[in-house]
Amino acid sequence: MTDLSLAPGDALDLGCGEGGDGLWLAGRGWHVTAVDISAVAVERLTALARSHGLGDRVVAVRHDLHISFPSGVFDLICAHYLHTPFGLDRSTVLRSAAHALRPGGRLLVVDHGSTAPWSWNQDAGIRYPSPREVAAGIDLTPGTWTVERSDALRGIATGPDGRTAEVTDHVLLIRRTA
Numbered sequence: 706m707t708d709l710s711l712a713p714g715d716a717l718d719l720g721c722g723e724g725g726d727g728l729w730l731a732g733r734g735w736h737v738t739a740v741d742i743s744a745v746a747v748e749r750l751t752a753l754a755r756s757h758g759l760g761d762r763v764v765a766v767r768h769d770l771h772i773s774f775p776s777g778v779f780d781l782i783c784a785h786y787l788h789t790p791f792g793l794d795r796s797t798v799l800r801s802a803a804h805a806l807r808p809g810g811r812l813l814v815v816d817h818g819s820t821a822p823w824s825w826n827q828d829a830g831i832r833y834p835s836p837r838e839v840a841a842g843i844d845l846t847p848g849t850w851t852v853e854r855s856d857a858l859r860g861i862a863t864g865p866d867g868r869t870a871e872v873t874d875h876v877l878l879i880r881r882t883a
């Protein structure tokens with residue numbers, strides 16, 4: 706069983722959107738770098754962090770992960786629903802993330818595992834890669850990284866219009882051991 710009560714350190718949020726996860730982490734003592742290709746997302750997160758009194762713990766930066774990866778080393782790197790209809794080599798991004806972890810640091814990838822009724826993509830043929838397949842795509846050297854969790858979790862989610870539905874999330878947690 707993985708102890709998920711991590712001591713605060715340096716975190717990187719990939720594709721942060723409006724930054725709910727970064728704010729949550731900053732509120733618990735983490736120093737967060739949050740990146741997104743959207744200037745609007747970065748501006749909103751910067752304003753939200755200031756209004757929550759967390760401006761000194763959150764640095765939001767516009768960054769296209771298709772082109773390059775942010776510099777620095779981190780204790781926790783999150784990629785939550787880093788899905789996009791545009792070109793993005795996620796395996797390369799996640800491999801860069803694994804290499805940007807400090808020894809002992811963790812990479813947390815949360816992906817959609819089912820289509821919510823409110824999703825913009827209602828393609829019935831869509832296939833969601835399993836966490837194991839995502840891990841295989843990252844292609845990490847055994848002995849330096851270990852998969853701590855690889856799960857499909859089902860739960861009730863609330864959509865933007867207030868509707869609720871059962872959805873599946875794919876959760877992958879990788880730890881850098883050396």
Ligand SMILES: C[S@@+](CC[C@H](N)C(=O)[O-])C[C@H]1O[C@@H](n2cnc3c(N)ncnc32)[C@H](O)[C@@H]1O
Pocket residue numbers: 719720721722723724740741742743746768769770771772784785786787788789791793
């Ligand atoms: C589905 S949203 C998830 C947002 C947030 N992580 C969350 O869980 O609410 C995906 C995010 O990835 C960002 N994104 C898409 N392509 C990107 C890229 N090439 N570089 C950086 N961010 C990107 C989008 O702008 C969007 O904010």
